[in-house]
Amino acid sequence: MDDIAIELRGIDKSFGLVHANKDINLKVRKGTIHGIIGENGAGKSTLMSILYGFYQADRGEILVCGKQVSIRDPNTAISVGIGMVHQHFMLVENFTVLENVMLGAEDSQILNKGINKARQELKRLEKEYALEVNPDALIEELPVGLQQRVEILKALYRRADILILDEPTGVLTPAEADHLFRILGQLKAQGKTIILITHKLREIMAITDEVSVMRRGEMVATRTTRETTVEELAELMVGRRVLLRVQKGEAKPGDVKLAVQGLTVKDSRGVTMVDDVSFEVRAGEIVGIAGVAGNGQSELLEAIAGIRRATSGTVLLNGRSVDVTGHRDPAELRARGLAHVPEDRHHVGLVLKFEESENAILGYHNDPRYLNGVFLDIDAIRKDAEEKIAKYDIRPPNARLKTANFSGGNQQKIVLAREMERGPDVLIIGQPTRGVDVGAIEFIHKRIIEMRDQGKAVLLVSVELDEIRSLSDRILVMFAGRVVGERSPEASEGELGLLMAGVEGRKEAAG
Amino acid sequence: MSTPYAKLPGWVEYGLVPLVNLAVAFLVAGLVVLLVGENPLEAAYHLINGAFGRGEYIGFTLYYATTFIFTGLAVAVAFHAGLFNIGGEGQAYVGGIGVALACLWLDKVMPWYVVFPLAILGSVFFGALWAFLPGWLQAKRGSHIVITTIMFNFIASSLMVYLLTRVLKPLGSMAPQTRTFAEGGQLPKLDWLLSIFGLDVGTAPFNISFLLALAAAFGVWVLIWRTRLGYEMRTMGHSPSAARYAGIRESRITVITMMISGGLAGMMALNPIMGEQFRMQLDFVQGAGFVGIAVALMGRSHPGGIIPAAILFGVLYQGGAEIAFEMPSISRDMIVIIQGLVILFAGALENMFRPAITRAFAMRGQRAAAVVQAKGA
């Protein structure tokens, strides 16, 4: 047992009704890079937060180097030699590198005493692990890659022997990611144990020694990386689910309704989220965008819907251009026939404190049929809401109930009813069945097909590959902000999985 | 995830929780009364008696309530759009200019019913103007509305001292106030309203602006729950991201909401200026803008809650005067303490007793379930 750095036994954790980790067992060997892979929401981050003392497990044991420990807070985690590099950096932006590294490990009450020691220690670490960074630079002035390096230095400075990295490449450019991997190799060579959380298969294959796969809160398998294949991992990750076959006929694509040309979106930090994306959606077809969450699909949807500014590119709606880079007006887009079911219904698509009927007009509240002059026509609004409730079988059938009191599936139906019943030309849908019960899923899928058969152009984004495959007429795969390939829905899961993992895409791009 | 507390029945949420908070505020106030060596129950008696004991007292209570309805509504309207307008005090003060100008201009030649509408317009205009700038600065320049409105309270105070000592003061007078208005600048009392109940209003300045306050409360209800603008304000207040999705322009709503809020605060000036003093004096607002915060918090930003909350504060102000008269060691400043305690317990600490109440209800629910089970078995 001497070579085990971390052992988890029967870790179990729930947040209210969400069972995030189910009876997790895991062994991580010393001096190795151990990957933990799984789709978004599989429970990877929760598990690691438990290991770092950010949350307490409901049940289970943690052993570090064979000794059972109780990790109550990050302090205990640090004291047993665990360090963590968070997905969202835990750095103070207007502090220097040195100050960030010292924070919480200052040695003495007066900074000056420790500061030179810290500086020297930082120098030593920089040399030992090839982690150059100017200790006096302000964090906010550093590029993301260097900020991450500071996070690693923070952990090393606290003498961490076990380093957890949570989705470390999510914000990095490919070059920066390659550099990170070289650093991790270096750390491993020095005897550190590294746990790498990711949803990118390519990274797992490139640098891990062992890999554990999580799916829906469970640890489903552990493999030696050399002895497994991308295909096997992809399958383990997604699972052999019963494919929800949706009855649908042949698509009859008509005119181009939505044309996206060279669309590029950068986030507030200047990181490119959508990178020169072009595609078309025709009337009477469903174009699905597959991809692991965080590869730019959300930003793409938001840019098309006019709630996020694009850096460059053009969008044509019904042949007329939409100002995606300048003045954006979602209300105007609605008037021009675009309907949008947003990914996040809790914060964007609905106002949870509103009555159902009030949410049924969100975004369409300027429509004269809901108004008497400047006044809301409450009767018309409620009548309209009741019709939709009946048509979409929303339960409980009460237009005056607060939206927060509906189940996830019924909330989603409220949004769908609102957007679909307008008879839009173009419907863009994000994560139509996220957090939706099985019964509602089938209903929602049917409605989406109906929209297509009525001649609407449908753009569908989902992280559920099954959903994309069973609904779409064409599938575009996004990886790292780019469309890396187009496939027909008949393409195998493995083939799509490789594209989503950025493996095939690289070859294609190179070849 | 987004609801840290379990759901409670409506009557608990909107009735019991605020009442518990209010009760604690009064308990602590009672302790203060004990501390100065007086009997809290006696104080409570004088409070109630002083507020309701005679028609005249009731008139005073409602006179104060009128003022607080306006300022409470002002704060509430901003709350609905997610804005904290702490500048009601300054907006009401500046709103007085509009009232004074209308009265000074026409009081000698026109009857009150001509002057009053103009004074309303004037008060709304100046109050809205004073709120427009902070709103605009937040919408366009990103300055925090709380800080800006605090600063504007002080700027208003200086401005008004200047105007009252240099500009609006009649020649030869020493007091920093306008001249006393003629008939046209004096609002009729609502003696007939009280006499329906067999009460005599006496010298109480209970005037027609009370009806305006009730109308304003109704107007705010209509605005918030029955107009497109109110819908947009509430959307923004609950969820700025949903508002963006719905194509609602944040900067436009911020500015408009602040102007409505300021207009309502400005209307407050009608009550003391045209209803009681018949002239504009220094510091006529007397902290009513801040009382509005307590009223809005207690009334949960709903006109139906604001009116009773404003009356409660009317009781405190009027009954407090009675306490001060009967119990010399308790001055009217007691009201200020209670007001602060209400803001503390109904506002900043509103969730302090919620876990306990929630637990109590969970236990009751369990027991009920157990009973059902036992019956089933």
Next chain:
Amino acid sequence: MDFFHVLVVLLESTIRVSVPLLFAALAGLFTERAGVFDIGLEGKMLGAAFAAGAVAAVTQSVWAGLLAAILVSVLLSLVHGYASITQRGNQIVSGVAINFIVAGSTVILGEAWFRQGGRTPALADGARFQTISLPEADVIREVPFLGPIYADLLSGHFLLTYIAFAMVPASWWVLYRTRFGLRLRAVGENPGAVDTAGISVIWLRYRAVICCGILCGFAGAYLSLAMTAGFVKGMTAGKGYIALAALIFAKWRPVNIMFACLLFGFLDALAIRLQGTPLPLVGQVPVQFMQALPYILTVILLAGFIGKAIPPKAGGVPYVKER
């Protein structure tokens, strides 16, 4: 020479009125840099002034008065801390509440205990702070130019005045040169970084709030034990808000705070001085304009027309662990 004399007198009174602003603004610096907004500076200062006046009157000891001031102010800070840190309540609302509670109770208690219309009894010399003459002040005064500066401007202030100005480098040192200061500034910017570094966000913020209480205690004690001999109803008269304005105007930095307080104090002193005297070019400046100037300047600064005041990033937001 006459102008010089006027200037010295003006600057002398500038210092006098700046001291409570300085204490209070530095107090605000500690909580706001830790991410807890505080518009209750006014109330804390007033409560402290009352406690100082009352206790000094009863005990005839200026030190007991000072201690009481600090105690009361820290208690009020803890109420604000409890509401905004533990209960995660609205920090603005809590600050407003404290201002009212104090405004009322100082009068009620003062009247109940002393029966002098909300005042505390006038303090005898032993129960209040005395001005301190720097060595040889009287002799040096005769030296032209430097003499009056030494004797009238630098000498002859209260102990608390010298403490207030010493607090500027001291606060700077605490914030930028100690472990506590580093953590305090960090928690106001990114509490997550502090939490993951194994430091308690809650305890850290409580300590910041206590620091604020102590400094507000000094501010209040200065008002009732030094500037005047006893407490007078509502004697802070908005100084807490001016201090808040100075804090923002100084962009939350200690040395800037000193200059902002001196500037606002100078405007105050000038306003009194200029009353009724016309200025060249502009004519007579209304005293009210001078009084409003600190607030106007702060509004202009906040709007980004002169530089940009960026508050601590986590300011006003209760810390909740993210999922």
